[in-house]
Amino acid sequence: MNAPNILVVDDDPALLRVMALRLEKEGFGVQSVDSAERALVALALKLPDLVLTDLRMAGMDGMALFAAISKRYPGVPVIIMTAHGTIPDAVKATRRGVAGFIGKPFEAKDLLEEIQRALRVNASPRASTVDEGWRDEMVTRSPAMEAVLREARMVASTDASVLIQGESGTGKELLARAIHKASARAGAPFVAVNCGAMPENLLESELFGYIKGAFTGALRDSPGLLQSAHGGSVFLDEIGDMPAALQVKLLRTLQERKVRPLGATREIAIDVRILCATHRDLEKEMAQGRFREDLFYRLNVVSFVIPALKDRREDIALLANGFLKELAARYSRPARHFAAEAMELMMNARWPGNVRQLRNVVEKAVALSAEATVSSSVVERAIKHQAQEVASLDDAKKEFEREYLVRLLKQTRGNITQAAKLAQRNRSEFYSLLHRHGLEPADFKAPPP
Ligand SMILES: Nc1ncnc2c1ncn2[C@@H]1O[C@H](COP(=O)(O)OP(=O)(O)OP(=O)(O)O)[C@@H](O)[C@H]1O
């Protein structure tokens, strides 16, 4: 293969020379120009394999240059160099598909790594190998969603970390899976972890793994999820709920691309792409000191906000019809289509639970309907039934009880005697409560520090 050609753009002539020398020494063909305007001329004459540009430049800046390149030469990856403290600008730039960015001053080795990664990603014939069905499961005709998917498709081919925000049930996980499918990592695992659903110790050992004897109950070596996703993507769901100590550990792992299982002395190199989601406002969490800023910038290289269903009502009919077809077939029910008034009812409903809730309502309607045409009264009942379910006292009690027990177990680190005492129940009563909720005290035990 010919040496890749790099176009370097920087308005600092000294730096430009140093970089050209370094890159030439590494065997790249280098052309350097001192302004974005000149870069566009150079691009028009000969397309490089990669553009490396400064962010802040007099005249046209690095972001504007990137915008021009991605419009005219979408196949050319762009890496943006940023001076210290300007990461947020770079973050904005990467949102639109920049291949990478690197903060100045940087080590030659980091720059090379960034370049190699961008070239590797770009070199893989992803456009042809990606299963065009990557977004098949995302049913939509909303322009806002289409815009998200277009951007997602572009970003998928980079290794950039992605943060997905949106109300509950809007399809955050579905989008994460789609991004993985559209990426060069599609053949490797997609591993999802819910950071809000587990006590801290368990989450730690799940993510990072452990070696035999690292703590009581560690009977054999266990690779963490980060390790088992090697070559693929890790989806960190509810990242806003990740405990502070693990945030530090995760950040280090991402910086060094290595994990050290609990109790291990050696680190293991990993190659994973991080996708995460949250329904929390991370900027607010950060302002209140609950979420680390450095981790936020690592994870939020690109971010997507999935619009709520009420803000894309044009999707309601499409989704409802799709779910109807799927569910009627699955349960062998007669329902085939919605009556016009039934559809109108759904189009005008509030959908606080978004697509998930719509799906549940259609599922009920399919179950309730004895006719091919699902009437508005059936849909009305399905919606009411749903709304009631949300408010059902029994369910609310059950849910509260479970949350209460989890809190107790976390607090006592799985110490039953102590937990039972706090709950003012005897041990056996307490045990049967746990049993009813499928909770295992051992899961809350702390591994020794
Ligand atoms: N655009 C869509 N087309 C088809 N199905 C969808 C779409 N969006 C979401 N769904 C379905 O809605 C349900 C919820 O989606 P998903 O789990 O991805 O949402 P979420 O945003 O991760 O929710 P939560 O915040 O509760 O974790 C799933 O059954 C998913 O298949």
Ligand SMILES: [Mg+2]
């Ligand atoms: Mg989810």
